[in-house]
Amino acid sequence: MARLAGGKNAGKFFGRYxxxxxxxxxxxPLFGAxxxxxxxxxxxxxxxxxxxxATAIWVAVSLPRFEPVPRVRYTVLDLARQITERRFLVPTAVLAASTGALGAAIGFLPALATRHGLDPVAGTAAVSVLAISSAIISPWVGTRRDVQGISDAAGMRAGLLLTAAGIGIVAAAPGPITLFIAALLIGAGIGTTTPLAFAHLADTTPHERMGRTMGSAELGRELGDAGGPLIVGSLATLGGLPLGLGAIALLVGAASxxxxNRT
Known part of the structure; x- marks a missing residue:
């Protein structure tokens, strides 16, 4: 994605992604069912x-061919320095936090719906509201970012706070109405943070390190995806689901x- 963007319009590319x-x-899930x-x-x-x-054939036919980037040798100290740079750590933490929230929401919103007397279809509908919200706002945010209508720092912070607010609402006052409000806010927050974080990484990473940087960021994102539901589930076992959701809301807020660095 970063190489397709070619150093410009990264927000648009990652927004569509x-x-x-x-x-x-x-x-x-709908087709699967x-x-x-x-x-x-x-x-x-x-x-x-x-x-x-079919997707593999489509990719092989449609994607442009890129020449391999010349390999640059780095020492272990170079690698440690690169992955602790603020321009890498902050967007990666944003991706991990937002994806952790997404994993927790997809896993536990249906459980909350059932607990409050709604049928399983309502729980699936709440997850769909989250996904639709994210799908609508993500390309808009990416495009606005490319024309400097949204800064990376402010946008990522706003997205995380929206996500934390959505989870916090359903943790503090769970119910049929707040369930769908939370899904809407969480989706909007994730749709804001994801294109901005990836676009920031793409625009601030040297060309020869692009693959490793984006791969490492994706690893951090997957760790969040695994850790979010684990944190919520562990704390929910100890003190109930609102406690687990409240904790993840605080962690997502803290990530903002x-x-x-100013660039």
Missing amino acids: GSWKSLGYIFG GLIQAGGFALLFAALSALAA TPRL
Whole structure:
């Protein structure tokens, strides 16, 4: 994605990336449930295999060919210095926090819906509201960023605070109405942070380090995806689901405090 952007319009590229990923969260479970109902897991896995094969062919045909970047030798000390730079750590922490919130929300919003007397369809609808919110706002934020309508630092901070507010609302006052308000806010927050964090990394990383930097950032993001539900589930076991959600809201809010270097 960073090389496709070519050093410009990174916000637009990563905004569209976030939007399409959110659409996958919306339609994937719906199509999966329909396939299982129609033909069981055998039909589901056959359809997934066909989709993966078709996507691989499409990528091979459609994507432009990029020459490999000349390899630069770095020492262990160089690597340690690079991954502790603020321009890398702050966006990666933002990605980890927002993805941790996403994982927790997708896992526990349906549980809250069931607890408050709603049927499973309502829980799925809440997750869909989150994904639709993110899909709508993500490309808009990315485009605004490219025309300097939104700064990376302010936008990432606002996105994290929106996400924390959404989780905090449903933790403090869980109910059918607050469930959907929370989903809307969480989706808007994630749709704001994701394109800004990735675009900032793409624009501030030297060309020869792009692959390693983006891969390391994605690793941090996946750690958040695994850690968010784990934190909520562990604390929910000890003191109830509101405690777990409140804790993740505080952690996401705290991730908004570090500042980017001025560039």
